[in-house]
Amino acid sequence: MHKIHFISIGGSVMHNLAIELHLKGFIVTGSDDEIYEPSSSRLAQYDLLPPVTGWFPEKITTDLEAVILGMHARQDNPELAKAKELGIKVYSYPEYIFEQSQNKQRVVIAGSHGKTTITSMVLHVLKYNKRNFNYLVGAQIEGFDNMVKLSENAPLIVIEGDEYFTSPIDPTPKFIHYQPHIALISGIAWDHFNVFPTWESYVKQFELLADSLPKAGAIIFDETDDMLDVIGQKERPDVASTPYTVHPHRIEDNKTILITAEQGEVPVLVFGSHNMKNISGAREVCERLGVTDEQFYNAIRTFKGASKRLELLGTNDTVNVYRDFAHAPSKVEATTNALKEQFPDRTLVACAELHTFSSLNKGFLSQYRRKLKAADVAIVYFNPLTLEHKRLESLSEDDIKTAFKRDDLKVFTNSAELEAFLRSLTWKDANLLLMSSGTFGDIDLKKLAADILA
Structure with a gap:
């Protein structure tokens, strides 16, 4: 029986991962010093909400298969100290997601902006076309109960990967741990001033991601982003490089209509040139995954957007x-x-x-x-x-x-x-x-x- 403990179970991805493992039949426990909505209600729904907030080293026992350490725990966390003392394997959630998807094709969607929307678009298209896939996305999306899906039989996982550090004991950007075969980078705009004090240190993270791609891998990038264009066009032997830009479209009566070569005019529910770029990026990813243009455009018509995005x-x-x-x-x-x-x-x-x-x-x-x-x-x-x-x-x-x-x-x-x-x-x-x-x-x-x- 798999038994897993979460340190900082209230995080947005952490609580979704806890729920997913619980649904897979794992025994899941967790702790946190503060849990907000919607995490608390969703954990309670599955009897996973810790009865008392705080850290309890006695929860860390030798029968645990692993401990998953969240971003918001501190380096001196007493539960973490106990896990180390007992020699229990400690994963960050990106390391654990990789562990669970080593035998799958891995797609990572990265970038300072647009990554949640592009990931949501790709998931929407795959689901519409009845493909079998796993995923990790940073927002609740219509039609998906959870933000994380891990099943044994899916050949593919689509991951929204952020550049922020992995855990209190690991300053590596999260997206490096996923070891993607296909990486999309949607744009680089300096953020996380407290973690990356300079523009150069921020850009470097994305360069590391692009340089980590394996032979026969692929990088898909927004060519209108000057910094990204430099990273994307860099020669990498045996790695395919695919630039994208704003999808051709027109606006009529406050509605946006895509102009396509084979499928004619395709009305969509999202708008704005940033979303027209997001559609182009999602299409390139889907094409790599064997989705035809006809399948893509049929699906994208009904995409409503990720939650809290316009x-x-x-x-x-x-x-x-x-x-x-x-x-x-x-x-x-x-x-x-x-x-x-x-x-x-x-x-x-x-x-x-x-x-x-x-x-x-x-x-x-x-x-x-x-x-x-x-x-x-x-x-x-x-x-x-x-x-x-x-x-x-x-x-x-x-x-x-x-x-x-x-x-x-x-x-x-x-x-x-x-x-x-x-x-x-x-x-x-x-x-x-x-x-x-x-x-x-x-x-x-x-x-x-x-x-x-x-």
Whole structure:
């Protein structure tokens, strides 16, 4: 009987991996010092939620086959110390995923932006065409119960691979551990300022990934990204190199239609030039996996997007309200531009929350220069308490306006005032875009959308 213990079971991939192993018949236990929603409810549903938070070395026993160590545990974790003392095998989750898929064809989707969407597109197409495959993806996707699938008989695994370090005891980027046969890199835009203090150190991670491909492997990359083009075009003996760019398309009546060589015009539900690149990248991956163009385009018509990626919170005849996970500068720009291109005749009210360590760092803020340019009304919200919590230097309204290079930028540090401002606007022939990896100070976004649309 396989018995596995998770240190830091509440993480987004960690809890999904725990559920998947439980469903495979493994005995799964876990600990964490804090577990948030939706992890806590989903773990509880399978009786995997630790009854008490905290670390309990007595949970580490010699009958464990392995311990899986999450990102949020610290190096001095008492359960980790006990596992080492007893000589129990400790994996990070990327190492464990590799362990479970050594005999499969491995595809890794990497890049600073777009990786969740491209992975979701590939999974959607494979599922639509009834292919047998395993996967690991960083968001909940419609039609998939879990973010991780590991079965013995699938010949293929598609993995969303991030460049962030693997675990508290392993600074290697996660995607290196997967040892892919096919790697897609969607674009490089500096992020994770706290881990990669320089642009060079950040780019290096992607070069390591490209250089790690085996003979007969393949790299698929966005050729419009200058840095990536250099990495992608580098000579690697016996590795196929496939560039991609924006898929030919046109916009008609606020709808996007793909223009294809063999399949004619194909209407799609996603929009924005970043998504047209994502479709091109997904198509190249699918082609390598033996999916025909006809199969690809038939499937992609019904792809609705990954959760919290340009997610429609509500709509009426003249107004749409969108929620997007965008927080890094390149994502804020791509999402804002996408909405303006799709609805050129509507006023665009775009609101970004600065919430992450990078986005609130004075040294990094200038990366947001002109990133909200496409918005008619541009708003930035941040909570000064977050700065204190992250021990960062305080920011003034002028600091933010200077960084974004926009004098008419509206800056809010109080969520109630932000909400009141949004409610005071005249909502007709206008779209609202709310961008954050946080919660805008716990504003009820669904209710706000319903009230604006009423």
